[in-house]
Amino acid sequence: MEGNQLRYIVDRLVYLFIVLIIAISGVFVLVNKMPGDPAYGLAVSIAQQRNMQMDQALEIAHKIMGVDPHESLVVRYFRFISNLFKGNFGYSAFYQTSVNEIIAKSLPWTLFVISLATFVSFMVGIFMGAFAAQKRGTIIDLIISTISSIIQAVPPFVLAVLILFIFAVRLRVLPIGGAYPVDVEPSFSVQFILKVLHHAIGPMFATAIPQMAAWTLAMRGNTSQVMEEDYIRFAQARGLKDSVIANKYIKNNAMLPLVASLAISVGYMLGGHTLVESIFNYPGIGFYFGKAIAVRDFGLLTGLFSLIVIGVIVATFIAEIIYALIDPRVKLK
């Protein structure tokens, strides 16, 4: 049995690695099909600074970025992949720095907001979903389900824009952008941490509210299904207390599949966060991703996208392992 499990894990790792290579290659080709020379922007600023001819400046810009315009896409592709294996995500022409450096300063902010949003939405969703299912058919269930469905009908970017305009622009209770005020030095003081939390509220809720609705509906569905299972009837027949059945039997069993999808949802949030961060000017990877598209920074774009795809695949792998641990049938495959 142990050997079987190990084989399953190794098989999945090899398979997901192949998927990763295909996905990253696809993204590389896609990004490099975008119109515009990525070195152009850099060349313009060089030409202005050093008072130079444009074609001369372009040559320098290509040298700085390590790009040979006559080099074929295939050569560039293999260099990109081999760099990636060394942990080098590439070079950003717009910020004139390595993508690794941008990831190092932006990824913590994204992970901070995503984990906060995931924690809050999962906890509230599990509670509301289980509550609604136990009150099935009552007005409370109707209210919870209807509100969750309506929230699902609001596109995330509309929600983000509404939160920003209502709470930051009109009511002025939330900041307009940034991860902390520009005039404050980062430190580990209580004051600074409170400022950071204050700036995270907007993006956090814009991410958490749609998730909350999704968890609620999923948990409601799972709970209703578990309540029909035979072992619940057995537990009732054995004379167990209703509260014990509700918490130990129903809630736990309804929650298990959701715990596995928790990893996947975190992975997908990495990608889905792009718009929220752009709208809130929150300096996470999504913000830089949006910027990279706008200024055609191919290096930054491929680097960040690869990072997001790696994140999703790692999350998928973790979810599969959790599924295998929860559901013995998966191992037999």
Next chain:
Amino acid sequence: MKNRRFSNFFYDYIQPILTNKKSLIGLIILSFFILMATIGPLVVPLNMNSNFAERYQKPSLKHPFGTDYFGVDIFQQIVHGSRSVISLTLLASLFAVIIGTIFGVARGYIEGIAGKILDAVITVFLVIPSFPALLILAAIFTNAKLNAVEIALLVAIWLWAPLAKQISAQVLAIKSKEFIEASRMLNMGLGYILFSDIAKLLIPYIFINFVTQIKSAMEFSIGLMFLGLAKFDPTHWGIMLNYALYQAGALYTPKGFHYPFFIILNIVLLIYGGILLAQGIEEVFNPKLRGHE
């Protein structure tokens, strides 16, 4: 004979959808918008000429949703825009379902290396995050004037993979059933087995997915327009919302609040109709939600 068939179809598929409360309400909401998209533009004239004397008028009998920054009637724009909103969404969902079904059935039926390759292709599209990829794709075409079919295809590329995955699992489960074996013994041919034997069982399933796609298809296409990444009909609600929030800054002026409000209200109501119909149909046809048989 034909009549029998039709009445069976009615009792098997139509009646359960009409008796489920959620799908009925969803259907009513969607019918309202489809009516708006089909005959609305014929009944309501569109006058896009700016009239600065009338800018940011409050909702009234003359202007049911008020007027925008340029003094143009918002209701007229919503009615005319519904045509492109709904046609784009339906086209995108349709394309996603067609691509997803072809890949799903092929993956489920074909064995060996070819099957593995198909499976990898589906997984690649599953792990690539849709919205960022859509943004890049849209940036590639940002200067091209795309028609509805092209934009719908652009959106559909990022929607089909989950459906393909589910369908391949269904096909894997059905293909070892006796009647498929029987068809194979009778040398009925791959085409017959795939499109007659297997597809017949999948149709309710595919239909559910067509409806559940509507939400993301709408969200994606409106998002594309909202970000100004695809040039299209200026009365498309995504483009209207972009104008309202970014060009006209309607949320900064107290007078302009109704402008984005009515656009958002229509977007949310339309998507909500789709969600209700999907939830209702799922309750009716998904055996898992139906409980034990």
